[in-house]
Amino acid sequence: MMSINPFSILAETVSPLTIQIFVLAMIALIVVGTVIQMIHHKNITYFFNNAKKAKLAAERELGVVEKTSVILKTVVHDIATTAELGAGKRRVAHVLGMYGTILFWVASVMLVFCYTGAGKTVSTIWPMIWHVGAIMTCVGGYWFWLFLRVDVLAEAHPWYRIIKADLFVLALLACATTGLAWSYFQSAELMGLSYLFLILFVTSNIVLFGGVYWSKFAHMFYKPGAAIQKNLAEADGSRDNLPPLADAPKQFGLGIKREQPKHY
Numbered sequence: 736m737m738s739i740n741p742f743s744i745l746a747e748t749v750s751p752l753t754i755q756i757f758v759l760a761m762i763a764l765i766v767v768g769t770v771i772q773m774i775h776h777k778n779i780t781y782f783f784n785n786a787k788k789a790k791l792a793a794e795r796e797l798g799v800v801e802k803t804s805v806i807l808k809t810v811v812h813d814i815a816t817t818a819e820l821g822a823g824k825r826r827v828a829h830v831l832g833m834y835g836t837i838l839f840w841v842a843s844v845m846l847v848f849c850y851t852g853a854g855k856t857v858s859t860i861w862p863m864i865w866h867v868g869a870i871m872t873c874v875g876g877y878w879f880w881l882f883l884r885v886d887v888l889a890e891a892h893p894w895y896r897i898i899k900a901d902l903f904v905l906a907l908l909a910c911a912t913t914g915l916a917w918s919y920f921q922s923a924e925l926m927g928l929s930y931l932f933l934i935l936f937v938t939s940n941i942v943l944f945g946g947v948y949w950s951k952f953a954h955m956f957y958k959p960g961a962a963i964q965k966n967l968a969e970a971d972g973s974r975d976n977l978p979p980l981a982d983a984p985k986q987f988g989l990g991i992k993r994e995q996p997k998h999y
């Protein structure tokens with residue numbers, strides 16, 4: 736199963752062009768959903784106004800080399816390892832899910848456009864990347880959703896309570912889970928079950944990509960932008976219009992030791 740391209744078997748009944756058009760339609764949905772969300776939530780207006788204010792408050796102007804170095808450091812440290820989530824389980828679960836999803840999506844595009852259809856070569860490595868990506872997404876995603884999500888970990892709600900904010904994580908998990916089940920039943924030659932999970936796989940993809948406007952999907956674009964702006968603001972001294980750190984010992988009183996912070 737791990738080394739079989741499920742899309743090339745599907746191409747025996749559905750034309751490869753139809754599968755490719757479906758992938759392109761999903762990419763178009765991401766762009767449309769994100770742009771409408773940006774217009775509606777005015778994120779870009781806020782972002783640029785903030786950048787303008789920061790420029791005025793800057794204590795010094797950064798050169799190209801310094802700016803590039805801040806951006807590269809942010810990409811390598813803050814973005815690639817989601818440093819914002821601290822050094823705990825939350826970060827491990829997110830990194831697993833994030834890289835799993837990236838592998839799953841990149842491998843899907845490679846399999847559909849380069850290895851599916853008559854006369855195309857067979858790859859064993861890309862199907863493996865696709866399956867490993869889906870498994871990593873499930874491990875990180877279910878771990879987060881069942882045990883680490885704020886509602887469950889800190890607010891003591893039962894794990895099965897579902898709210899609108901869960902749309903992204905649940906649709907993502909549905910894609911990875913039904914994709915794996917589809918591939919499994921296809922390689923086990925249980926065609927009825929394989930078609931059932933194919934329909935569920937297609938539906939979850941439509942929900943995930945069609946729901947970008949309503950879900951947290953676009954955080955994967957906003958968060959890196961915000962991290963870069965924050966680090967540039969620290970380097971040029973504007974500090975996002977916040978006061979400078981006090982040059983004095985921290986004194987929070989004994990109350991702060993009563994309960995360990997959960998850092999969600």
Ligand code: HEM
Binds near residue numbers: 879954
């Ligand atoms: C392919 C890229 C990514 C995927 C698939 C992904 C996936 C997820 C998922 C499933 C959640 C849980 C959503 C929820 O609260 O229900 C989440 C939350 C979060 N993500 Fe991402 N993410 C990606 C990229 C990023 C990046 C680049 C950053 C930061 C630089 C980031 C920072 C966060 C933060 C801070 C949270 C909140 C976590 C919490 O509530 O504990 N993510 N992400």
